[in-house]
């Protein structure tokens with residue numbers, strides 16, 4: 358349970374708020390890189406700020422104020438030039454650093470840069486890695502952009518899935534350190550959704566949490582596993598401060614504002630040996646729906662089930678009314694760390710997970726189970742018959758709504774035919790996250 362004041366501290370992320378200031382210390386994923394090939398200018402809302410993301414004709418990527426500093430026109434209707442984004446109202450042109458590069462009438466009438474130099478628009482740096490665009494909304498020197506090892510794995514088909522979830526970011530991220538929910542929200546609820554009464558999934562008998570440089574590890578022993586199982590020896594990664602890493606995919610919960618969260622998932626599937634070498638020219642992205650045609654929340658896939666939980670907690674979960682149990686040790690750890698980080702930032706120190714020196718070898722190695730699955734290809738026949746990887750070829754396992762063209766691109770990369778994919782795969786319960 359938190360006090361009302363603590364809940365406000367945890368959840369409010371707008372400019373000037375302590376948690377907003379903390380989250381502005383990190384590079385945050387905000388879009389797929391390939392989105393800007395389809396649409397040069399995209400309105401975005403991040404941490405309560407209205408912005409536009411664009412790629413100009415010279416390939417520079419900018420993230421600037423949604424409103425023109427001249428007379429506040431909407432820059433999402435602007436058009437890109439060789440260098441910068443031009444407002445469609447009176448033609449003022451801004452570059453990715455926020456400089457006013459042109460003021461067409463003033464430049465003629467006044468013939469000097471006097472006015473122009475006085476006007477800047479808000480601008481934040483953007484970098485690309487892993488097929489994602491990352492923004493730094495803080496002040497001062499940005500930290501080092503995290504390069505996760507998985508981003509550099511060769512011979513994989515990657516895709517990015519984006520959804521807007523109408524609730525506060527913190528309840529989404531608390532789900533990233535909550536091992537027991539998997540048993541109920543995913544395994545058992547899925548059984549009930551199929552109309553069956555059981556048998557239910559093996560129960561959790563022991564959980565533990567461990568801090569490390571880039572977050573926390575959550576570990577579990579279930580009735581069907583022991584201390585030698587990777588669920589205990591390795592665990593799963595709560596990625597600081599807004600993510601989770603599960604080997605074949607990352608998920609981030611990026612605050613849009615206090616009441617909405619951008620879910621961004623990054624997924625990797627290894628091609629079979631026969632398809633090597635495979636180079637993916639462009640990482641596809643798609644927007645995952647949260648509601649079905651009847652307006653009901655979708656509950657068929659793991660992440661959609663998570664969305665249902667988060668949204669169900671209320672737009673901003675009221676933690677003054679909760680009763681934490683033994684399964685919530687990780688949730689407590691997360692909150693304490695966030696509050697300690699808020700304090701660190703207020704005192705001028707870096708919070709947890711901010712990188713100021715490059716990791717050894719240039720990439721961050723996160724703890725991972727089944728490393729071989731992602732880094733060493735299987736023969737095609739074995740991949741198709743694999744109880745987990747084979748099933749994942751037949752349909753995206755984590756979120757509903759994968760477009761047919763992305764599915765077909767995956768199959769082409771894997772060298773499999775739609776007819777083969779129509780065959781039933783070995784059945785397997787959802788993998789523990």
Ligand code: FES
Nearest residue numbers: 425427428444447
């Ligand atoms: S409002 Fe943008 S140029 Fe006038």
Ligand SMILES: [Fe+2]
Nearest residue numbers: 539659663790
């Ligand atoms: Fe979940």
